[in-house]
Amino acid sequence: MSDVQAAAKRPASEKEGDERHEIIYRAVSDAIVEQRLKPGARLREDALAEVFAISRTGIRKILQRLALEQLVTLTPRRGARVTRPTADEAKDVFDARQLVECGLMPEVARRIGAKEAAELRDMARQERQALRTGQQSVAIRLSADFHVRLAQLSGNATLAEFVERLCSRSSLILAVYGHRGHLGCESHDHDDLIGYLEARNGERARAFMSRHLKAIEASLSMVEEEESVPDLQQIFGD
Amino acid sequence: MSDVQAAAKRPASEKEGDERHEIIYRAVSDAIVEQRLKPGARLREDALAEVFAISRTGIRKILQRLALEQLVTLTPRRGARVTRPTADEAKDVFDARQLVECGLMPEVARRIGAKEAAELRDMARQERQALRTGQQSVAIRLSADFHVRLAQLSGNATLAEFVERLCSRSSLILAVYGHRGHLGCESHDHDDLIGYLEARNGERARAFMSRHLKAIEASLSMVEEEESVPDLQQIFGD
DNA sequence: GTGCTTAATATTGTATACATGATTAGCCGA
DNA sequence: TCGGCTAATCATGTATACAATATTAAGCAC
The missing domain is CATH 1.10.10.10 (Winged helix-like DNA-binding domain superfamily/Winged helix DNA-binding domain)
Structure with a gap:
C-alpha cells in the first residue's frame, strides 16, 4: 500500500x-x-x-x-x-498566465531574497534531474510547483492561488496537446529567470517570462x- | 415568500x-x-x-x-x-483587480461593439437609479455586475470568472471597511469608461480603470x- | 444481421440516522 | 459574585439507505 x-x-x-x-x-x-x-x-x-x-x-x-x-x-x-480542455480553454489559460505571471515579475524581483532564490534554484535542479531520469510525471508537477512558488513570492495570496489553478490546468493542457518528450518548460529557462530576479531586473524577468510562456504555448499541437x-x-x- | x-x-x-x-x-x-x-x-x-x-x-x-x-x-x-476579510486580503484583492481588470481594458476596447456598449450603458443607468432611490444593496450588486460584464467582453472566460470572484469579495470588503453612503464606484465613472472603450482608446481606458479602482480602495478606512x-x-x- | 423495445444492472442524487465534538446552562463552592 | 465543574443541548461530520436516472444487455420482429 x-x-x-x-x-x-x-x-x-x-x-x-x-x-x-x-x-x-x-x-x-x-x-x-x-x-x-x-x-x-x-x-x-x-x-x-x-x-x-x-x-x-x-x-x-x-x-x-x-x-x-x-x-x-x-x-x-x-x-x-x-x-x-478545449483549444479555446487552452488559449484562455495561457493568455491569463501571460497577464498575471508576467505582471507579477517586477514585484517578485523587488521582494526576492537569497533564501528564496536558493529555494527556487533547488526546485529547478530537481526538475532537471527528474527530466534526466525519465520521471516525466514528476517533472511536470515540479515545473508547475516552480511557477506557483514564484507567484507566491509576490506576496499576493489571491493571485498566487489563481496562478496555482492556472498551472494545474496547464498540466492538463500539456497532457492533451503537448508532444511526448518535449514537456513545457525548457531545461534551463527557470534558472535564467532566477538570475534576472536576483539581479532585481524586474522588466527583464517579465519579458523572459513572456517568452517562456509563449514558447510553451507554441510547442502545443492540437491533436x-x-x-x-x-x-x-x-x-x-x- | x-x-x-x-x-x-x-x-x-x-x-x-x-x-x-x-x-x-x-x-x-x-x-x-x-x-x-x-x-x-x-x-x-x-x-x-x-x-x-x-x-x-x-x-x-x-x-x-x-x-x-x-x-x-x-x-x-x-x-x-x-x-x-482582513486588511491584508483586501489589499490582495484590489492589487489583483489592478493587474487583471486594467490589463483587460485594451482587449475589451478592441472587441467592444455598439450592442455591448449599449448594454453597459444600461447597466450603468440602472446602477445610478438604484443609488438615487436609496437601494444601496442593489446598487452594490449592479456595480459588481458591471465590472464582471466588462471582463467578459475580453472574451477570456477564465479571467472573467476570476474577476467575478474578485468583485464578490470586494463587496464584502466594502461592507467591512467602506463608509456608509459612499459606496465604491463614483456615479459617472462607469459612463466615462464606456466612452473611452467605444472610442477604442484602450490605454486611456486602462489608465481610467486604474484610477477608478484606486479611488475605491482609497475610500476604505483600513482600520x-x-x-x-x-x-x-x-x-x-x- | 440490423434495428427497435423492454428488462436488468449500474451509478449518481438526495434524505436521513447516528456519532462526535462544541456550546450552553445549571450547580456548587469559595 | 465570580470561577470552575458537570450535564444537557445543539450543530456538524460521516455513513448508509433508498430513489431516480443512465447505461447496458436481451429478446424479438423484420
Whole structure:
C-alpha cells in the first residue's frame, strides 16, 4: 500500500478528518496533474471511495472541489471525468498566465531574497534531474510547483492561488496537446529567470517570462488522444 | 415568500435538481454580495435547509462552493459564517483587480461593439437609479455586475470568472471597511469608461480603470477592528 | 444481421440516522 | 459574585439507505 493510502486510511483518532480529506484531495489532484489520471478518464464515486476507504460522501465533496478548479468535469447523473480542455480553454489559460505571471515579475524581483532564490534554484535542479531520469510525471508537477512558488513570492495570496489553478490546468493542457518528450518548460529557462530576479531586473524577468510562456504555448499541437480505463488500484497504490 | 424561495421550493417535476441548487446558490450569494447577510453572520445548515426546503446535504454542497469562493468561511465543527476579510486580503484583492481588470481594458476596447456598449450603458443607468432611490444593496450588486460584464467582453472566460470572484469579495470588503453612503464606484465613472472603450482608446481606458479602482480602495478606512470591550449600555440602551 | 423495445444492472442524487465534538446552562463552592 | 465543574443541548461530520436516472444487455420482429 502506498504512503498516501496508508495515511488516508488511518482512523480519525490519529488523523483529523479534515486532514484526511486534504490528503485524499491532494492524492487525486496530483494524479491528475502528473497525468497518471489522463484527461477523459472516468472517476467513479464507488471506486474512489473504496480505494481511499471512505464513504461516497467524502469523495463527492472532493470531486466537487476538483470540479470548481476545473480539473474534473461533473456531468449531471453521468459522473465525473478528468477534464479534457478545449483549444479555446487552452488559449484562455495561457493568455491569463501571460497577464498575471508576467505582471507579477517586477514585484517578485523587488521582494526576492537569497533564501528564496536558493529555494527556487533547488526546485529547478530537481526538475532537471527528474527530466534526466525519465520521471516525466514528476517533472511536470515540479515545473508547475516552480511557477506557483514564484507567484507566491509576490506576496499576493489571491493571485498566487489563481496562478496555482492556472498551472494545474496547464498540466492538463500539456497532457492533451503537448508532444511526448518535449514537456513545457525548457531545461534551463527557470534558472535564467532566477538570475534576472536576483539581479532585481524586474522588466527583464517579465519579458523572459513572456517568452517562456509563449514558447510553451507554441510547442502545443492540437491533436486528440484516445482514452483508456484507469486502473485506480495501480495508480493510487499498492 | 420571495420569488427565489418559491422557485427553489418547486418540486423536481418542474425544476431540475441542479437548477434548484443553482437558484439557491445564487440566492445566498446575492444576499452576501448585497450585504443583506453581513460579514460574520452565522449560516446554520439546519436553518438554511428549512428556508429552502431541501436537506442539509444540498446546503452543505452550496456552502462548500461559497467557501471555495471565499464568500463564507468554514470552520471545522463550528459551522459557516459570512467571511470577514482582513486588511491584508483586501489589499490582495484590489492589487489583483489592478493587474487583471486594467490589463483587460485594451482587449475589451478592441472587441467592444455598439450592442455591448449599449448594454453597459444600461447597466450603468440602472446602477445610478438604484443609488438615487436609496437601494444601496442593489446598487452594490449592479456595480459588481458591471465590472464582471466588462471582463467578459475580453472574451477570456477564465479571467472573467476570476474577476467575478474578485468583485464578490470586494463587496464584502466594502461592507467591512467602506463608509456608509459612499459606496465604491463614483456615479459617472462607469459612463466615462464606456466612452473611452467605444472610442477604442484602450490605454486611456486602462489608465481610467486604474484610477477608478484606486479611488475605491482609497475610500476604505483600513482600520482593523480592535477587540475592545463594547459599551453595551451605549449599543443597546435607549 | 440490423434495428427497435423492454428488462436488468449500474451509478449518481438526495434524505436521513447516528456519532462526535462544541456550546450552553445549571450547580456548587469559595 | 465570580470561577470552575458537570450535564444537557445543539450543530456538524460521516455513513448508509433508498430513489431516480443512465447505461447496458436481451429478446424479438423484420
